[in-house]
Each structure stands twice: as C-alpha cells, then as structure tokens.
Amino acid sequence: MHFAQNTFIRVHTDSGWYGVGECSAFPMIVGETQDTCQVMAADFAKLWKGKDALDIPSRLRELDAFTAGNNTIKSAFDMALYDIAAKAAGQPLYRFLGGTALKPLLTDLTIGIGTPGDMAEQARDFVRRGVTIIKIKLGKDPETDMERVRHIREVVGPEIRLRIDANQGWSPEEALQALMGMGPYHIQFCEQPMRSYNDHFLPGLKQLSPIPVMADESVFHHQDAARLIRADACDSVNIKLSKSGGIQEALLINQVCSAAGIPCMMGGMLESRLALSAFAHLATALDNIIYYDMDTCLLGHLEDPVTGGVTYDGFYVVLPDAPGIGADISEAFLQQCDRVTV
Numbered sequence: 001m002h003f004a005q006n007t008f009i010r011v012h013t014d015s016g017w018y019g020v021g022e023c024s025a026f027p028m029i030v031g032e033t034q035d036t037c038q039v040m041a042a043d044f045a046k047l048w049k050g051k052d053a054l055d056i057p058s059r060l061r062e063l064d065a066f067t068a069g070n071n072t073i074k075s076a077f078d079m080a081l082y083d084i085a086a087k088a089a090g091q092p093l094y095r096f097l098g099g100t101a102l103k104p105l106l107t108d109l110t111i112g113i114g115t116p117g118d119m120a121e122q123a124r125d126f127v128r129r130g131v132t133i134i135k136i137k138l139g140k141d142p143e144t145d146m147e148r149v150r151h152i153r154e155v156v157g158p159e160i161r162l163r164i165d166a167n168q169g170w171s172p173e174e175a176l177q178a179l180m181g182m183g184p185y186h187i188q189f190c191e192q193p194m195r196s197y198n199d200h201f202l203p204g205l206k207q208l209s210p211i212p213v214m215a216d217e218s219v220f221h222h223q224d225a226a227r228l229i230r231a232d233a234c235d236s237v238n239i240k241l242s243k244s245g246g247i248q249e250a251l252l253i254n255q256v257c258s259a260a261g262i263p264c265m266m267g268g269m270l271e272s273r274l275a276l277s278a279f280a281h282l283a284t285a286l287d288n289i290i291y292y293d294m295d296t297c298l299l300g301h302l303e304d305p306v307t308g309g310v311t312y313d314g315f316y317v318v319l320p321d322a323p324g325i326g327a328d329i330s331e332a333f334l335q336q337c338d339r340v341t342v
Helices: 034-048 056-066 071-089 116-128 142-156 172-185 196-208 222-230 247-259 273-285
Strands: 006-012 018-024 109-111 133-137 161-165 187-191 213-215 236-239 264-266 289-292 306-308 311-313 316-318 327-329
Touching: 006 034, 006 071, 018 071, 018 273, 018 327, 034 056, 034 071, 056 071, 056 247, 071 247, 071 273, 109 116, 116 133, 116 142, 133 142, 142 161, 142 172, 172 187, 172 196, 196 213, 196 222, 213 222, 222 247, 236 247, 247 264, 247 273, 264 273, 273 289, 273 306, 273 327
Parallel strands: 109 133, 133 161, 161 187, 187 213, 213 236, 236 264, 264 289
Antiparallel strands: 006 018, 306 327, 311 316
16 A cells, blocks of 8 residues: 555534544545545435434444445544544543543554564664664564564564564465464464465464464454354454544444453554544444554644644553544645535
C-alpha cells in the first residue's frame, strides 16, 4: 500500500449532534476500495434518513439486508452510530461500552519487510527511540525470513518483545519451517502465517509451533472465531473494525474469544487518529483485548487532519475524556476532499 484509501462520514441527527466514522479500505484483504466505499456510503445514507440513530442493531441490520459484505464501509457507519449513542449518554465511548477505567495501551511499532540488514538497522533505531515492542513483517521465503528475525534479535537484545506477521505469505509447509526455525528467538506470537483457505492446517501448526499463532484474516466475524476455537487452531485473535464491519461485530468476536480464554489484539489498517480513537475506546472497554497494534499514525501519514482524539505519550495511546469518540476532522481539511451530502 502506497497511500491510505480512507473514507470519513458524519451521520447527523435531529437532536443537534452528529456521529463520526472512518474506515480504511485494503482491497487485497477486504475487496473494497475508497471508490467502492464512497458509492456504498451514499446508498447507506439514504436507508437511514428519518430512522432512530440509537437503535444500533436495527440500523446495522438494514445495511446487511441491503448488501452482503462491504464490511469496511459498514464499519464507518457502525462507528458513527456508537459515537452518537455515547454522546447521547454523555459518556466517553469506552464507558458507554462498559469500561470502568482507563488502562495503559502500549502499542508496538512495525518494521516493513526488507533486507535482513536494513530491517535490523531500523530495529536498532526503534530501540533508540524507546520502542519496547517491535512487530516484524515477514511472509517471503522462510530462510530469508529467519535471517530477518535473527538479525533483529541480535541487534535489539533479549528484552525487547518481538512479534511477527506473515500476512498469509507462507504455505503450510513453509509456515512450519519458519516458526520452528524462529523458536530460539523468543517471539511473542505470529500473526496469520498462511492463507485463510488453509485454516484446516492451523490446528496441526499450533500443536507443533514453538511460537503462538494469532488469527487475523482468518477471523472476519464471530462465527470465524468460534470455528477456529472449536478446532483449537489459534492462541489469539486480531480484531480490526474495517475487517469485521465495526464495533458491534468486534464485541461479538471478543465475547466468543473471552469465553474460550483466547485473548485478542486491537489492530487496524491505515486509519487516521479518528478511527484510532475508536479502537482505543474499544480496547479500553474490553479486558480481553491485551495486545495493541495501533501504530499506523506513527508510520508515515503525511497529514494529520484530526481534531481532538487520541494522542501518543511515547508509544502509549492516550484517550481523550470527551463524550463519544472524542475526535473529528478539521473543516479546512474536508474542504480539500471529494464530498457527498445525502
């Protein structure tokens, strides 16, 4: 991905406030683009005119009845409804979702795939900057991937936590080879080692791997989570709103995982600090979300159009205490954007 394909929406009510939502399309994962999101958004908006914004299940059922899939743009509409509901209740979103107190949200920082030497140098720079958790992108040939991890571990020492993400890049045989070979490097977990159509190989891999397995693209919905858990196919699950369709479905995924003792991670695509704020509220509200991959806004956005919202204290994500999500997009930035009003 060379640029973010994001869509921002506002849902206005007759009560004087509006809700905000944002999604980030990843066509190679969800099959949506910024253009498809904008077209569907206009259709969705027409469905909701004159309807009760506080009846979240009914509003989201209308979107599902109108079109299958399109989880990414649905997640923006879902987010806006939860923002409205929390504002109507006069609460920050995490409290509206049942959270009682703030908690430290320490994010990792991601190294993109490159040569072993270049990745090691980037890891060295991360440690100088105070990073304590590094996520390493992998998913090429296992031998070179093992060299990437070996170089990074040698550079950062034993105390830095390392996570790896294969992004579905390995075959089942390559996944086993890579994870067995990386066992000595004390990896916290491996995200999505193989294609989701190879999920039937995950139970065997989980049993043999010295590195815990986290499901990402294998879990879009709570039914996916239940299926993998029944098969004893993963140790944890990565929740992303643009993948699952929003907060309502994320709550169900977490519920299924929590009941089975499977912890979750809060992740994302290429969202701005606005959607990141919603992620942080959800992660704060749910005790079962214990891993945080919320570094997107540290990795190369050329502009920050967000007013309010989360901030970074080093590599901790800090929530605002305003009602709702607590974030918006500046009007000056929106004037530069293509926009549609329904």
